[in-house]
Amino acid sequence: MTKNILEQYHIRYMAKTLLRIDNVTKQFGSFYANDHINLDLERGRIFGLLGPNGAGKTTLIRMINRITVPDSGTIAFDGNPLADDTIYKIGYLPEERGMYKNMTLRSQVEFFAKLKGVEEKKLHSRLDELFERYGLVHWQDKKIDELSKGMQQKAQFIATIIHQPTLLIFDEPFTGLDPVNTNLIKEEIKAMNEKGATIIFSTHRMEQVEEICQEIALINKGKNILQGTVSDIKQDYKSNRFYLKTDADLSKNDLKSFDIHNIVINNDTSSIEFAVESQNEANRVLKFVIDRGNAILDFHEILPSLNQIFIQAVAE
Amino acid sequence: MSNFFSKTILIFSREYNTRVRNKWFLITTFLVPLGIIAVMAISGFASYQAAQSGDQRNVIIFDEADVVSQQYPRIDSYTFEQENSALIEGDIQSLIYDQEFDIVIDIPVEALDLNNVELTVYSRPGISLQNELIIQSFLRGEILNYKIQEAEFSAEQIQVLQTQVSLQRQSITQDGESQQDTGFVSYALGYGSGIIIYFSLFLYGTMVMRGVIEEKSNRVVEIIVSSVKPIHLMMGKILGIAAVSLTQLLIWIVTVSIIGLIYFQIPFFNELSPFSLDQALDAFMEANVLGFLVYLPLYYLGGYLLYSSLFAAVGSTVENEKDSQALVLPITIPIILSFVLMFSVLENPDSILAIGLSIFPFTSPIIMMARLPFSVPLWQLLISIVLLYTSFYLLTLLAARIYRIGILMYGKKPSPKEILKWMGVRV
Numbered sequence: 001m002t003k004n005i006l007e008q009y010h011i012r013y014m015a016k017t018l019l020r021i022d023n024v025t026k027q028f029g030s031f032y033a034n035d036h037i038n039l040d041l042e043r044g045r046i047f048g049l050l051g052p053n054g055a056g057k058t059t060l061i062r063m064i065n066r067i068t069v070p071d072s073g074t075i076a077f078d079g080n081p082l083a084d085d086t087i088y089k090i091g092y093l094p095e096e097r098g099m100y101k102n103m104t105l106r107s108q109v110e111f112f113a114k115l116k117g118v119e120e121k122k123l124h125s126r127l128d129e130l131f132e133r134y135g136l137v138h139w140q141d142k143k144i145d146e147l148s149k150g151m152q153q154k155a156q157f158i159a160t161i162i163h164q165p166t167l168l169i170f171d172e173p174f175t176g177l178d179p180v181n182t183n184l185i186k187e188e189i190k191a192m193n194e195k196g197a198t199i200i201f202s203t204h205r206m207e208q209v210e211e212i213c214q215e216i217a218l219i220n221k222g223k224n225i226l227q228g229t230v231s232d233i234k235q236d237y238k239s240n241r242f243y244l245k246t247d248a249d250l251s252k253n254d255l256k257s258f259d260i261h262n263i264v265i266n267n268d269t270s271s272i273e274f275a276v277e278s279q280n281e282a283n284r285v286l287k288f289v290i291d292r293g294n295a296i297l298d299f300h301e302i303l304p305s306l307n308q309i310f311i312q313a314v315a316e
Numbered sequence: 317m318s319n320f321f322s323k324t325i326l327i328f329s330r331e332y333n334t335r336v337r338n339k340w341f342l343i344t345t346f347l348v349p350l351g352i353i354a355v356m357a358i359s360g361f362a363s364y365q366a367a368q369s370g371d372q373r374n375v376i377i378f379d380e381a382d383v384v385s386q387q388y389p390r391i392d393s394y395t396f397e398q399e400n401s402a403l404i405e406g407d408i409q410s411l412i413y414d415q416e417f418d419i420v421i422d423i424p425v426e427a428l429d430l431n432n433v434e435l436t437v438y439s440r441p442g443i444s445l446q447n448e449l450i451i452q453s454f455l456r457g458e459i460l461n462y463k464i465q466e467a468e469f470s471a472e473q474i475q476v477l478q479t480q481v482s483l484q485r486q487s488i489t490q491d492g493e494s495q496q497d498t499g500f501v502s503y504a505l506g507y508g509s510g511i512i513i514y515f516s517l518f519l520y521g522t523m524v525m526r527g528v529i530e531e532k533s534n535r536v537v538e539i540i541v542s543s544v545k546p547i548h549l550m551m552g553k554i555l556g557i558a559a560v561s562l563t564q565l566l567i568w569i570v571t572v573s574i575i576g577l578i579y580f581q582i583p584f585f586n587e588l589s590p591f592s593l594d595q596a597l598d599a600f601m602e603a604n605v606l607g608f609l610v611y612l613p614l615y616y617l618g619g620y621l622l623y624s625s626l627f628a629a630v631g632s633t634v635e636n637e638k639d640s641q642a643l644v645l646p647i648t649i650p651i652i653l654s655f656v657l658m659f660s661v662l663e664n665p666d667s668i669l670a671i672g673l674s675i676f677p678f679t680s681p682i683i684m685m686a687r688l689p690f691s692v693p694l695w696q697l698l699i700s701i702v703l704l705y706t707s708f709y710l711l712t713l714l715a716a717r718i719y720r721i722g723i724l725m726y727g728k729k730p731s732p733k734e735i736l737k738w739m740g741v742r743v
Binding site for chain 1: 323326330334338530531534535536538539540541542543544724726
């Protein structure tokens with residue numbers, strides 16, 4: 001009976017997890033690029049892989065793509081160990097990306113598509129569709145050399161998604177992109193996700209992650225130091241600080257009777273920040289201001305940015 | 317396995333198609349035969365010009381004793397005249413400058429008594445006496461005949477004295493088989509094939525290296541190795557460029573043959589040619605042409621494969637061509653060495669050195685070509701070819717180890733020690 005339940009649980013669990021990284025270690029000489037990394041990636045999520053330069057993100061991504069193999073540990077895709085045909089289900093936009101300068105845009109993307117196993121009969125309708133969507137129809141017979149940087153990046157993006165992969169991996173996708181194209185690619189990533197693709201988004205720029213990713217993992221010096229949903233992690237790392245803005249100044253004297261500390265009063269904007277031991281004290285402060293007849297313009301809990309969390313987590 | 321083939325074929329066909337359609341390929345492929353036509357036409361035209369109007373040489377021989385018969389040697393643009401009197405020293409100036417004789421030869425009677433006959437030839441300063449050797453041997457024959465006649469030999473005795481000497485090479489193998497050695501054409505074929513292999517090793521080896529460096533510095537390589545194993549990428553590239561080089565070689569052979577055939581059809585060239593089309597074809601058939609048709613492609617390909625995997629490995633360790641020089645040097649040394657040693661092998665094709673170098677895989681592609689005209693035993697050819705292709709296989713495995721790590725390393729140039737580590741050597 002117990003065994004049966006476990007089996008059922010296992011089946012449900014496998015179905016939910018698309019990528020499972022289990023105790024993966026990769027060493028270059030005496031240097032640990034990845035040191036016993038464990039990650040579970042749920043299907044249909046946008047997953048942020050965060051860490052400073054040199055933390056081991058690209059090493060991990062290369063192992064998922066079977067460019068290199070782990071020294072120890074396993075990586076499972078859809079419940080199975082990585083195999084030759086796994087790469088057809090993965091789309092990868094590397095940080096170091098480029099194209100053959102002397103090939104035409106269309107033959108270039110065609111070449112990448114064939115490498116990713118797109119069948120000949122589906123290839124051309126798919127190319128037409130994508131070139132149309134990204135406004136490259138009139139440029140498809142031009143050599144890569146003759147295209148603007150923005151167009152080249154769009155072409156690379158097309159090459160990444162052309163085989164309609166289940167898992168998309170973007171390594172620093174916005175490096176070198178102007179704001180217009182950054183936004184375009186960001187919207188595309190979200191759209192791909194809504195259609196069911198699971199996405200790994202690797203970056204060292206934390207601020208980009210907060211608006212896109214549902215779940216993140218923090219990697220530092222090859223070790224996975226944190227994993228969870230963005231809101232859970234923020235809850236874990238919050239310091240119970242609140243922000244209150246009213247239409248009148250508050251003085252330290254007004255706040256004397258409350259059990260609050262680390263108070264910062266800013267008279268220019270009629271706002272204060274304070275830390276509390278319990279949520280209840282924050283409510284009392286709020287009630288006091290309301291009872292005094294002041295208007296509440298803003299009141300919220302101050303959550304740490306991922307950047308702050310990262311610095312704190314690394315320090316720990 | 318089928319995956320290996322389909323991926324390698326994809327890389328191969330991209331490599332082949334983009335290179336064959338490249339304008340530089342078209343330019344070099346068709347420029348070389350055009351260059352050959354141009355050189356042939358220019359040299360043909362030059363000698364035609366010389367024959368037509370060019371340096372006419374009027375020769376006068378002062379032949380007091382009537383030594384010289386009227387059968388002068390046939391030399392283009394030379395005319396001979398004879399004066400059966402002694403040359404008067406005071407006349408020489410007027411002979412040359414007033415009567416416009418270019419060359420004045422004096423055969424004084426007294427000289428004919430000596431064994432060593434020294435004759436004086438007078439001419440204007442700055443006139444080179446081309447065909448000097450022909451004139452010299454003509455006069456030697458005439459003087460010899462004169463002396464024989466003077467000695468009053470009988471006609472039979474004279475016939476006995478007349479002797480022609482020509483050399484025919486015959487070589488004996490260890491098993492006692494004797495075969496006629498091939499002549500000039502096969503010598504030229506061996507020499508030419510050696511040079512073709514020498515240049516293609518450099519040309520296409522560096523083409524492979526440049527391709528690898530381009531992919532790496534372009535950063536296109538990471539996208540490709542996420543769907544293809546590095547060894548497939550490397551082999552696809554090497555084989556693709558091999559196909560390009562064979563295409564080019566084939567075009568050259570075909571066009572040069574066509575040009576050659578046309579050459580003999582044009583009367584203008586035909587007249588000038590020292591031999592006829594039939595003679596040329598006979599010479600080719602007599603030479604070991606069939607042997608070259610088998611062994612040239614085998615060594616051409618084997619040598620290319622062996623060296624290009626090394627060039628690919630070097631290319632993978634650097635990000636631009638400049639940095640590759642120090643590492644390319646050790647690869648090119650055996651190529652250059654084979655080329656230099658080819659000449660001494662042609663002199664002495666059965667020496668221990670020649671045999672050794674034609675079996676050693678790094679020198680065999682060029683050296684064996686030089687030995688091929690001189691009847692190489694089959695066992696030596698077999699050992700040499702098996703060694704060449706086996707070392708290609710083993711070396712490719714080693715090169716692939718460097719390659720798969722090298723192509724993903726950016727920044728610092730790896731030290732030789734690090735490269736050895738990539739190959740799996742403990743240092």
